[in-house]
Amino acid sequence: MPGRLAVAREGKVLFYMPDPSSARAGGRLEPAWLPVFYNPRMELNRDLSVAALQVYIDYYASRKPVNVVEPLSATGVRALRYALEVEGVGRVYCGDVDYEAYRIIVANIGLNSAWHSVEASWGDANALMYSIKFRRVPVLVVDVDPFGPPTPFIEAALNLIGDGGLLMVTATDTAVLEGSKASKALRRYQARVARIPQSREMALRVLIGYIARVAAGMDKWVEPLISLYMDYYVRLYMLVRRGSKGARKTVESLLGPLYYCEDFKYASLRENDVRGYCSKVTHMGPLWTGDLFNEEFLEKVIASVEGPFNYLGTGRTLLKTLKTAREEAKLQGHVYQRLDSIASTLKTETPRREWAIETLRSRGFKAAPTHLAPTGLRTDAPLRDLLGLFPGGLKASGALSAS
Ligand SMILES: C[S@@+](CC[C@H](N)C(=O)[O-])C[C@H]1O[C@@H](n2cnc3c(N)ncnc32)[C@H](O)[C@@H]1O
Numbered sequence: 001m002p003g004r005l006a007v008a009r010e011g012k013v014l015f016y017m018p019d020p021s022s023a024r025a026g027g028r029l030e031p032a033w034l035p036v037f038y039n040p041r042m043e044l045n046r047d048l049s050v051a052a053l054q055v056y057i058d059y060y061a062s063r064k065p066v067n068v069v070e071p072l073s074a075t076g077v078r079a080l081r082y083a084l085e086v087e088g089v090g091r092v093y094c095g096d097v098d099y100e101a102y103r104i105i106v107a108n109i110g111l112n113s114a115w116h117s118v119e120a121s122w123g124d125a126n127a128l129m130y131s132i133k134f135r136r137v138p139v140l141v142v143d144v145d146p147f148g149p150p151t152p153f154i155e156a157a158l159n160l161i162g163d164g165g166l167l168m169v170t171a172t173d174t175a176v177l178e179g180s181k182a183s184k185a186l187r188r189y190q191a192r193v194a195r196i197p198q199s200r201e202m203a204l205r206v207l208i209g210y211i212a213r214v215a216a217g218m219d220k221w222v223e224p225l226i227s228l229y230m231d232y233y234v235r236l237y238m239l240v241r242r243g244s245k246g247a248r249k250t251v252e253s254l255l256g257p258l259y260y261c262e263d264f265k266y267a268s269l270r271e272n273d274v275r276g277y278c279s280k281v282t283h284m285g286p287l288w289t290g291d292l293f294n295e296e297f298l299e300k301v302i303a304s305v306e307g308p309f310n311y312l313g314t315g316r317t318l319l320k321t322l323k324t325a326r327e328e329a330k331l332q333g334h335v336y337q338r339l340d341s342i343a344s345t346l347k348t349e350t351p352r353r354e355w356a357i358e359t360l361r362s363r364g365f366k367a368a369p370t371h372l373a374p375t376g377l378r379t380d381a382p383l384r385d386l387l388g389l390f391p392g393g394l395k396a397s398g399a400l401s402a403s
Contacts, residue, residue: 005104007111010043011050013080013313015108037147041258045235046078046314048301048322049143049168051086052226052237054309055300056087060239061140062164065090068141069132069160071125071153072096074116076105078145081118085309095121095128105296112285129156140165150207151188154214165241167222169211171234176204179284191285196260196281196308197341198267200229200372205258207234208288212250221246226301227292228321229372236281237297254290255284258335264396265341266383269333277383277397293329298322327368331378336370339377346390353377356389363388 004019031039044271058065061364069091079094096102102122109118121128125144132139142165144150150169161167165311171177176184178199185193190213191206204227212222223239258266261278268274269289274281297313302322305315310317312318328336345348357377360367379386379396387393 004141005107008038008040010046010077012080012085013077013108014111015075015077015080016104017075018104018285031148036098036104036376038077041231042062043320044230044314045145045170045233047305047309047314048226048228048235048318049078049237050081051304051309051312051318052168052297053089053141053166054086055084055297055304056141056225056237057086057165058323059300060164060166060297061088062139062162064088064137064331066140067093067137069129069139069141069157070094070143070145071128072144072146073105073120074098074101076108076120078110078143079105079114079118080114082143083114084112089117091137093128093132093139094118094119095125096125097122097124123202125153126156129153129160129316131227133160136160141168143168143247145170149176149188154211155218156217158211158218158240161180163238163240165240166225167211167236167238167240169234169236169238171203171207172232174203174229174234175207175234177234183221191287193284194260194282196267196284197338197373197376198258198260198335199266201267201286201335201370202258202284203234204229204236204292205289206285208236208238208290208292209255209286212255212288214251215240216247218403219244219247219249221300222289223294224290224292225297226322226325228325230321241268251292254288255286256289258287260284260287261383262388264345264383264387266337267335269335273383292332293325295326295329298326298329303391321371322379324369324371328370328378331366331368331380332378334378336372336378338375338377339389340375342386343390346387346392346396348391348393350375351389359389360385 002237017038018034073094104201105120157162179193179195209382261274262280340350367379370376
């Protein structure tokens with residue numbers, strides 16, 4: 001075992017983790033310094049995943065029990081939580097490339113007497129996924145939860161998941177996805193990106209776009225259910241379906257550019273929205289231009305966090321994010337705009353988001369906050385009407401459209 005161990009609890013699971021006192025920096029736990037990774041800040045991610053998996057099994061899974069694979073498991077806490085907290089789960093196959101992690105997973109399976117429901121392996125995540133496929137184990141759910149980019153594991157995960165299955169993915173390489181490392185993004189995700197006020201939405205769409213392209217190559221297609229940017233990572237839940245028609249539709253109509261208007265720091269998935277008002281338009285992508293949320297799924301997850309999963313440690317924060325997502329889902333075809341960024345281009349003050357939303361609604365438009373930025377909103381109001389919220393905004397839009 002990797003030195004001294006501590007015992008912690010998350011959800012309904014008791015588990016060993018490396019003694020956190022060895023990895024403190026300024027009073028804070030540095031998970032990457034632990035001999036085996038455990039990040040308490042990811043409890044939110046795991047809580048949401050427990051609730052989302054339950055909703056998937058109850059309403060969307062084509063057969064039960066549902067086998068789950070979590071191939072980058074560290075302490076195994078996530079795999080154990082799926083096995084112990086979610087009804088309808090068959091077997092959970094988990095593993096880690098790190099031998100010390102594997103030994104902790106085994107100890108944690110013992111601590112929870114979960115030998116019948118959790119199987120641990122020591123080895124590479126892709127090797128584990130392909131070997132499960134080779135054994136002909138039917139798998140509907142894969143959770144790819146790496147530290148860094150998920151790209152090395154997407155192909156094996158999509159290959160393993162059966163028709164109508166669920167793919168859950170975490171990405172922590174947000175600097176790349178958000179455009180701070182554009183050259184790396186081009187190599188890793190084959191997408192052109194730059195740092196813009198809408199970078200968090202771009203990150204979600206670039207990652208979904210990448211996964212959708214890999215899926216299309218296998219005659220599979222994806223349907224995002226929940227797409228969130230939380231804390232410092234991206235987290236996606238998506239259905240995976242088989243079929244050449246859906247794969248073709250993805251490539252032909254659900255992947256495209258994001259148009260970014262530098263004059264007003266405004267972004268849109270439609271070129272017409274920027275035409276006439278912007279002197280300098282940059283194209284980002286290709287990225288996912290389809291939906292980010294499935295409203296019905298989101299509603300059911302909210303109900304389950306308020307209902308049977310009301311014991312979750314991060315329930316309150318989770319509900320706040322999910323309820324904001326529920327509002328923005330109604331306007332998900334409209335990229336969010338940031339009031340502070342527009343205000344800076346007009347050299348004026350940032351209006352309060354609540355005021356801006358109410359004002360747009362009173363003018364006959366739809367508007368909703370986004371979970372992606374505290375000053376961000378989604379609206380169907382054209383750029384001109386958005387600028388009309390700011391002193392001098394209309395004049396600025398008129399000047400540009402005339403030039
Ligand atoms: C972020 S941690 C996983 C956290 C865990 N899923 C949780 O919820 O607590 C990533 C883990 O992936 C493992 N890992 C890295 N590369 C791997 C690979 N190619 N195959 C399997 N495991 C790998 C690391 O050893 C590390 O324990």
